[in-house]
Amino acid sequence: MNATIPASALKKKDFASDQDIRWCPGCGDYAILSGVQKAMADIGAAPHQVAVVSGIGCSSRFPYYMGTYGFHSIHGRAPAIATGLKLANPDLHVWVITGDGDGLSIGGNHMLHALRRNVDLNIILFNNKIYGLTKGQYSPTTEVGHVTPSSPYGSVDLPVIPARFALGAGAGFVARGYDVAKELPELFVEAHAHQGASFVEVLQNCVVFNDGTFDEVNNKKTGSDHRIWVKNGEPMIFGQNSDKGIRVNPTSGHLEAVELGNGITEADLCLHEETNVERAWDLSHMKTLTAFGVLYRVEAVAYDAAVRQQVADIHKKKGNLSMEELLRQGHTWQVD
Amino acid sequence: MNATIPASALKKKDFASDQDIRWCPGCGDYAILSGVQKAMADIGAAPHQVAVVSGIGCSSRFPYYMGTYGFHSIHGRAPAIATGLKLANPDLHVWVITGDGDGLSIGGNHMLHALRRNVDLNIILFNNKIYGLTKGQYSPTTEVGHVTPSSPYGSVDLPVIPARFALGAGAGFVARGYDVAKELPELFVEAHAHQGASFVEVLQNCVVFNDGTFDEVNNKKTGSDHRIWVKNGEPMIFGQNSDKGIRVNPTSGHLEAVELGNGITEADLCLHEETNVERAWDLSHMKTLTAFGVLYRVEAVAYDAAVRQQVADIHKKKGNLSMEELLRQGHTWQVD
């Protein structure tokens, strides 16, 4: 547990509902659920102060398993529903759970606008690169060539990179994790701490329809050669033997993964600057490597806070207006 | 006219329809219409080989004024309609005309997916930072604080940067122009030449509801101090007196605008590399300066071409299948 997180009397199980979990045995969703519950206990907000809003998909069944308030809504619309919820009930901690289909296919537009408006939502996108609930069609994050029921000869659609999409949308907090990573709860705690929209992509294994897609990065043995967990201000080193790192390519000025040795030393590596949007852009999609952790974080006023501030200002300036006054505004005349 | 464009017997007026134009006098849309018509004449495809698809908005009335095939569809859906059209009728040159509301508010999702799939469409987004046709409400590109009928106390929504959105979506061609720029037709010609989705944002003045928003960059006198037209491989110099330029900030590694002199010489400026997506990211949103021209261009197979290729491959591999054969596939049995 991160030292900055307040100790809390709440336990993981306080955030579990009484409903049986209906995911397939072995699904990556279980680990994420557990991570969220742990994070919530660490955050220390009581279950009744939390609402979890989702769309439709295997991942979106999430709210049923949480002992908090929850809304399992319709396909793709969770960010819009959550925005209304947050505006109406600003003290709630609002989480959005979505999938690569729910959040980036049908729901891409609401995602874009929740992010650019910077609504104070904690958005977790379960990316299994497949439509689970409808039995395995390719999704907008599926790699080209993937054979699925709807692409019997291989998909020809170029995939979207969720983190890049989020950056392009102007998101102020962009992070990435994977289902079984021990760092996951901490990532959620960070997302929660951020004022405004937090976008966390979690790579998630669908054992039934897309088993092993993320094996390269989360394989117990070799995974650490293909992933890096970045931390603000710390040097970007990775690899089973901490023998690899990220530096600025001296010619292009952009980030690249390198092996230490052959004249490249730790001093050549760069420190992760999480407030640097251009760096985050580079990090979000590297050739041989997947970056995890908080890729980008910048402070800005949350949309809902700005809305409330405006209401407060107008109240202050104009006072309350009664219904009678409202109806009598402007020209009126008396008929006797 | 760019020397690489074939001379053509077609004239601008061959691309005009017989319909009266119904935009407000002085609207920036007129100049863009003229630019498109000129570009089409330069491109040299006959009017019947061209289709223009739009959504709803002042800008989306565009197809009525073109002597080509046209479809003035419904709000936000032009990229989806155009995708179907291109798949069904691949020889057509398909243009999409949209506005900041049509293309980025209600239509953001279709825009995202047309771009990431890389459908061979030439998309022109008229950005007047306002909803014109519905009489002046703020749009997703409107600056914070703008007072409009729907934001009587000033808008609190953070705007989206269209070019960054397009890059985040994975677009392979991202360009920017403004309504009265003489370079506009050339930009459209380039967009057309690009295989796959081309995204061209055109800053457009709405004289009625948002007059002068782009004055800083397109002001006849001082505009050139605030805008740069970039060209691949050429140094990034700008300013009334060509006394300013863009260089790589030696510390951050990212682009910044500088004044020449004080030890900074032309040699310090960088050349525009249009295939460099990270550079394009930087260029797309600079602090004191707006970049115009082709910000980013990279070749990739167009979606529709990939679809056709797959069909051809399957045809080749499996031959034609007759209806009779289809119905008799698998187990059948005879009842006598």
Added chain:
Amino acid sequence: MTATNTKGDGQSVVREELSSVVIRFAGDSGDGMQLTGSQFGATSALMGNDLATFPDYPAEIRAPAGTTYGVSGFQVHFASKDIRTPGDAPDVLVAMNPAALMVNLAQLKPHGVLVINTDAFTPANLKKAGYDHNPLEDHSLDAYRLLAVDITKRTLEAVRPHGLSSKDAGRCKNVWTLGLLYWLFDRDPMPTTQWLETKFRKMPDVAAANIAALRAGHIFAENTAMPNGIHPYQVPKAELPKGLYRSIDGNTAAAYGIVMGARLANLPIMYGSYPITPASSLLHHLAKLKHMDVTTFQAEDEIAAVCSAIGASFGGALGVTGTSGPGLALKTEAVGLAIGAELPLVIVNVQRGGPSTGLPTKTEQSDLLFAIYGRNGDAPLPVLAAATPGDCFHMAVEAVRIATQFMTPVILLTDGFLANSAEPWQIPDLDSYEPFPVTFQEEDTEDFQPFKHDANGVRRWVKPGTPNLMYRAGGLEKADGPGNISYDPDNHQAMTKLRANKVAGVANTIPAASIEQGDTTGDLVYVGWGSTHGAITQAVAQLREEGHSVSHIHLRYLNPLPRGLEKLLRGFKHVVVPEMNNGMLDKVLRSEFLIDAKGIDKVKGLPFQIRELVEDGRQRLGAKPEKNSNVVAMGAE
């Protein structure tokens, strides 16, 4: 009747007294006709006339000058008697250019007054409007009382001292014309003068120029000998019920009604909407009321708009959304979610011409069946409709009441005509409204069940944030009571019936069906809903005066229908439904009651005219249509 007052030169003016006048202002989209018409209307309301207005403008912001499709019109009907419609045909037509004349002349009453800006009758403009000859010169207007004035020139002269650009100066010609008509109809120019001062507060030159133009038009009329047949008129105050009045249009009334409803329910409002003609001004009005517990959210599209409202309702606020046809189409799926999750939601649908984008600025009633049946699955909800601009206030309160008391989405139908037209409205006694405060469930009972239903099939509303009542809502079928996902066949049937019965039960809380005008039995009943109210009322009155046995029922609740309707309908030989669509309510009545209801379908983007219904009535009831009824022009001796 006549009356007198004083002319500018001290001579007394003899004014002919009229009981009602219809003026249509018509000109280019850029000519400011909407402003001119609404000022005339507002002034007439303030002067105590009964009033109805009808703006009719193209979908373009400013279509090219001089074209017929760029013509913008605004009709004002003001009277000393009770009127309900903007008038079938204008007594006075103001045509600011040839196109305006071309489009509108046919509707002017025979011998009507025609005010024309001769400066605009240039060869170019005549050609654009499709005239081969100048109608001012070829005697084609001889049948009318023509007041041809070089308005542009006189305006430019009048505003010259204020140093406006010639473009801006020319723009004042509408106000000059208004001044002329103010004198002609004895209107007080003061309110408009004040209004101009406020509007152009930040541009004092423009304000001064406009006020000068207004005065100049007024003075011109005062000092000019009017052509034959035109003389000053006067329309005395109407005898309206006592009380405090204001002028109101339907969207303002609906916006204020929502606020009123929320106050009665003791809830804050979250209005999520996406701009669309003719509903946008609901958003504009509510956005100004941030100091009245109103949050507005301009969403990225209609789906997000309705979803944000649903999210707000889930959160314990009153979620409201407003739109028009194409937007309602997009909200369809989400409305089903609100039904399934049993959450309150108010949807105001300001109908416009369809299908598809259709006629965005024109009025229609063609979303009725869509509102009632337009969702996947068995997904019933209450549908209400307002009958007049002012009635939008009351029906919006009703929509809020039903939504919150029955935990259901409610669709309130208005239309472009109601939305844009104004009428004098007696400000209601707010104390006469019974409050219906929402009490959220707060007690942590041991057997707490979020989807437990009371005798009316209504569940309790729980506000997230309440300790110990954490629950999950959703769109999958829920077990009656606990609300967990249930695929149980019997439960689904029970829940389907429960949802249907809940909506049907709304009928117990609304007024029983009643006759609006006429006897409770007879030969013919016109059954209307929505904005046809005025035309039907007036037509029925006229038919009854002619001795016909005709009555009027006006439905404000379309689903469920009010109790007792069938019995009432069976009291009439003919049941006829005039609608601005291709036949919708008649379908509902036929199916519901097996009564042979017939439709009168007008799908022209325009409201009914009184005479259309009067003629229909006469035909059905066998009387010969009276000749030349309704065609005696104002002041025609």
Added chain:
Amino acid sequence: MTATNTKGDGQSVVREELSSVVIRFAGDSGDGMQLTGSQFGATSALMGNDLATFPDYPAEIRAPAGTTYGVSGFQVHFASKDIRTPGDAPDVLVAMNPAALMVNLAQLKPHGVLVINTDAFTPANLKKAGYDHNPLEDHSLDAYRLLAVDITKRTLEAVRPHGLSSKDAGRCKNVWTLGLLYWLFDRDPMPTTQWLETKFRKMPDVAAANIAALRAGHIFAENTAMPNGIHPYQVPKAELPKGLYRSIDGNTAAAYGIVMGARLANLPIMYGSYPITPASSLLHHLAKLKHMDVTTFQAEDEIAAVCSAIGASFGGALGVTGTSGPGLALKTEAVGLAIGAELPLVIVNVQRGGPSTGLPTKTEQSDLLFAIYGRNGDAPLPVLAAATPGDCFHMAVEAVRIATQFMTPVILLTDGFLANSAEPWQIPDLDSYEPFPVTFQEEDTEDFQPFKHDANGVRRWVKPGTPNLMYRAGGLEKADGPGNISYDPDNHQAMTKLRANKVAGVANTIPAASIEQGDTTGDLVYVGWGSTHGAITQAVAQLREEGHSVSHIHLRYLNPLPRGLEKLLRGFKHVVVPEMNNGMLDKVLRSEFLIDAKGIDKVKGLPFQIRELVEDGRQRLGAKPEKNSNVVAMGAE
């Protein structure tokens, strides 16, 4: 009747001959029941039986093992006689675990055969299923003929040589069970063996293990003395009309019908869709047919899906989209555009339980009124419905014909039951279909008008790319003829009527209303549509056998209704509409004909049972329900 064949040990087996058997396979979502059931069905079809199947599974991919809500079922009805439904109640229940028994036992016929995997009856599983006692031990199953086998153990033994993981080995138990039932009902294991070989082509171990399991189950049955009351059965071939047959489900048939329609229209297909249960397999089937002029586009959502199809139709291809309720909701706005732009478009809507997300894997007919009325504005379109899985082929052809010949969107309604259930289908004589090739306008006539309408109100289709015919389409109202934007009131009325009349005119091209079974007049007529066909047919047959005057009308065209329907309906004292919704077609008939049609509304996510309708008929017609009808279990002596 009995028949003989040879047992494994050379002894001859006496098989009891049955005319029809209903088997329900039930187990965990992960137990492969859908596969088992459909193999049994396919084999029975191949062996010449008449067949109907009914898969019934939860919305979760693999709900937690052992829970009641995770139970997946598949019912197979196979017979030597004409059957039309998957059977009211199973004669044989295969329960792979306690939860499957718990959920399904109540439906098993008295004295029915119960095949149970005893290995799954562990204390943990019993508890999960809600059993206090083990029903295998407490005599609660004594009323049934129990065949309790340790299936898991025997499967593991059988597949051991093939070296599978124990998880994979365990998965073969469904195939073992299939082997057992194959012997019991005299099914040929060969087709399944071949099918396994193909399916697991790339995993030869798995293929071999499954085949071993199938054999082992078969051998077990052959060599084991069956418990009292169970003996081998035989169901002879059915007397089907001569011809070549295959087994087909509704989605396959609809997909193929679309392809057939497109061939008759001489058009390529662009199928734009977004996956949704139970419509997704339309996309899967069509995606495989890239070599048949089919392009498929998996869109980002349903709006993009329908829009891509509209774009394709604008481009001169046949635009088709398929979906289910929530998706249809999202397509609403765009369908209006296709109506306004007068473009062909085929929309297949595979109905499922609503409202909202509802019951995604269950069947329902509750989108009927939505399909007919669910669009903003006056936006009529033809609505068709398929009655059986095979009929989906024919009605899809019809949808294509009407869409292309009338330049209109068409909605074809099917449902989850049709989509998923299979029947033996006589491959139609394709030459019997009259081609209806589309001829695009190509001549450059001087007075070319893209929206000029022929006598049927149909415009010519112009394919972009054609020289000199450049035109603009759109959703704003168009001038009749040139198609330019028109705000003209009379034009709008004329266009509205034209659109309505065009759709009404479709009635002239469809078969007149007819009686499906029974006399043309009588006491009672059941009017059905869609997948209720089988149950109504069988119920009417039974009621008629009992001497009742009952007939059956089945509507395949819901809008417009077929000619002559009113006259037919008036020939019956009672008009009754059984529907899997809360009452929809009855509303349409009432409104259309003022006939007092009554509904039988079943909203349980399940098809009608024959006996439900038989009982309804008896009640309405006054006869006492026969005792114990339909409850004599298979082979019960």
